[in-house]
Amino acid sequence: MAGTTGTVPAPSRAPGAGAAGAAVEFRGVTRSYGAVRAVDGLTLRIAPGETVALLGRNGAGKSTTLALLLGLLPPTDGTVRLFGGPPEAAVRAGRVGAMLQEGRPVPRVTVRELLTFVTGAHPRPMDVGEALELAGLGGLAGRRIDRLSGGQAQRVRFAVALAGNPELLVLDEPTAALDVEARRAFWDSVRGYARRGNTVLFSTHYLTEADEFADRIVVVDRGRVAADGSGADLRRRAGGALVSFDLSGAPTEPLAALPGVGAVEIRGDRALLRTADSDATVRALARLDLIRGLQVAPAGLEDAFLALTAPAPKETV
Numbered sequence: 001m002a003g004t005t006g007t008v009p010a011p012s013r014a015p016g017a018g019a020a021g022a023a024v025e026f027r028g029v030t031r032s033y034g035a036v037r038a039v040d041g042l043t044l045r046i047a048p049g050e051t052v053a054l055l056g057r058n059g060a061g062k063s064t065t066l067a068l069l070l071g072l073l074p075p076t077d078g079t080v081r082l083f084g085g086p087p088e089a090a091v092r093a094g095r096v097g098a099m100l101q102e103g104r105p106v107p108r109v110t111v112r113e114l115l116t117f118v119t120g121a122h123p124r125p126m127d128v129g130e131a132l133e134l135a136g137l138g139g140l141a142g143r144r145i146d147r148l149s150g151g152q153a154q155r156v157r158f159a160v161a162l163a164g165n166p167e168l169l170v171l172d173e174p175t176a177a178l179d180v181e182a183r184r185a186f187w188d189s190v191r192g193y194a195r196r197g198n199t200v201l202f203s204t205h206y207l208t209e210a211d212e213f214a215d216r217i218v219v220v221d222r223g224r225v226a227a228d229g230s231g232a233d234l235r236r237r238a239g240g241a242l243v244s245f246d247l248s249g250a251p252t253e254p255l256a257a258l259p260g261v262g263a264v265e266i267r268g269d270r271a272l273l274r275t276a277d278s279d280a281t282v283r284a285l286a287r288l289d290l291i292r293g294l295q296v297a298p299a300g301l302e303d304a305f306l307a308l309t310a311p312a313p314k315e316t317v
Contacts (some may be wrong), residue, residue, distance in 0.1 A: 021084050023048045023199040024069060029078035031064050031223075038064040040223035041078070045256050046201060046216075048167070051194050054203040056307050064204050065220060066172055069201070070098055082168065090168070094122040095148035097166035099157045101173050104148040111156055112141040115163055122164035134189050135159035136182075139187065150177040158186065162262070169193065171202035175209065187213050207301045217301075221309045234304040241278035242303060245285060246293040247271050258284045263307060274307060299305035 024046035031039040039061045056062045064175050067073040068080050082090035090096050106114055112128065119125035132138050135158045140148070145156060154177045161169060169223030171190070175183040177230030194200050205212055210217050211231040219227040221233065227234050247269050255264045261313065270293070275281040278296050285291055 021048075022046060022081065023050070023083060024201065025079075026065075026068075027079045027081075029075045029080055031068060032071060032076045037223050039068065042220075042224060043224060044218060044228075047086060048199050049194070049197050050215050051190075051200040051213060052202075052216045053214035054201060054218050054220060055207070055210055055305060056203075057061060060220045060309065061223040062220055063172070064223075066098075066100075066201075068172060070096065070170060077201075079249050094124060094164035095166055096168045096170065097161035097164050097303060098170040099161040099172060099174050101176065103157060104152060105148070107144075107146045109145055110142050111137055111148075111159070114145060114156070115159055118163040124165055124234065126162055126165040128163075131159045131162045134162055134193065136185055136189065151179060151182050155182075155186070156177060163285075166198070168199045168201070171200065173205065175204070175206065176241055183209075184304040207305060211301045219305065219308050226302075226308045231301050232309065235299045235301060236276075236282055237304065237308070240276050240299060241274075242297050242299050243273045243275055243278055243279075243285070244270055244283050244293075244295045245290055247290075248292055250288075250290055254288070274303070 022045045024044065026042045026044040029042045030037060042061070042065065046164065054062055054065065062205070064073065068075055069082070069087060071080075071091055080087055083095060087096070088186055112132070115128045115131055119128055119131070132141050135155045137152075137155055137159055140152060143152075145153065148156065154174070156172075158174065160270070161171070174190075175186055180185060187209070190200060190202075191236070202209075202214075209234040214231075216229060217227070217231055217234055218225060225235055240297060247266070252266060252271060254272060255261065255271060258275075259280035261273045261281055262276040263274040265274075271290075273281060282291070282294070282296065285294070
C-alpha cells in the first residue's frame with residue numbers, strides 16, 4: 001500500500017483556523033443511560049497540533065466520549081467544546097473529520113466517485129487526488145467500494161475522514177482491519193497529516209501504537225480520566241519496574257511493605273512486585289534471602305495500563 005509522509009504542501013486554511021485555544025475541551029462532562037454513567041465528570045483538554053491516544057478497557061467510556069465529541073450525543077451534564085464552540089458547529093464547518101468503526105460499503109460506487117461526492121459537501125475540501133494519495137488508495141480509485149477487502153475499505157473510511165480537510169481528525173480503532181505493513185503505512189500518513197499542524201485523536205487497542213505515535217496517552221476508566229501523559233509518564237506512574245522471584249514457600253505477607261513496592265501479584269510459585277524503586281526493593285529482598293530466580297525488568301505500557309485500569313473491588317452488602 002502506498003503512503004505519504006507529509007511531502008505534499010500544507011493546505012490553506014480558512015480565516016481564523018488554527019487560532020489559539022483548545023482544539024478539544026471537556027468540562028465536567030457526564031453522560032448517563034438511566035442509572036448507568038458511561039461518562040462520569042470527564043475533564044480533558046487537547047491543544048491544537050497534538051496527537052492524542054485514547055485508551056480504555058471495553059466499557060470504559062471511550063465510544064461514548066467520541067460520540068459526545070462529535071456531537072452525536074448530548075452530554076447529560078457539563079460542556080464539550082471544539083475550537084471554542086459546540087461540536088455541531090465545528091462539524092458543519094468541516095473542521096472535524098471522523099473515521100468510525102461502523103459503516104457499510106456503498107454499492108456500485110467507485111472510490112473516486114464517493115470521495116468526489118463527499119468533498120462536494122464541505123466548504124473547503126481537500127483535493128480528491130490528495131485524499132486518495134494520503135489514504136494509500138491511488139491505485140484503487142476506480143474500484144467499486146463493495147468489492148474491496150476489509151483493509152482497503154478501512155482506508156476508504158480514512159480518505160472520507162480527510163475529505164473535508166479537517167483540523168481535527170478523530171479515528172476510532174483505525175487499524176483494526178489492517179495487516180502489519182498496511183498499519184505502518186497508515187500511521188506514516190497520519191503523521192504526515194499531523195505535521196501540518198492538525199490535531200489527531202485516536203482510540204486503539206494496540207498499546208504499541210499509542211506509545212509510538214501519540215504525544216499523549218489518555219487512559220479512560222469508568223468514564224473518567226485515569227491517567228494522562230506520555231507512555232513514559234504512565235509507566236512511571238504505574239511503577240517503574242517489575243521484580244519477580246521464586247517464593248519457594250516463603251510467606252507473601254511482608255512483600256507489600258517492601259520499599260518501593262506498589263502492587264504484589266502471585267503467579268504460582270513466583271511473586272511479581274511492581275515497584276517505583278527497584279534497587280531498594282532488590283536490596284530488601286536480599287536481606288530476606290528472597291533472590292532465587294530474581295528478574296528485574298522495566299514496566300511496559302501494558303503493565304501500566306493494567307495497573308491503571310484494575311477492576312474496582314466488589315462491594316459486599
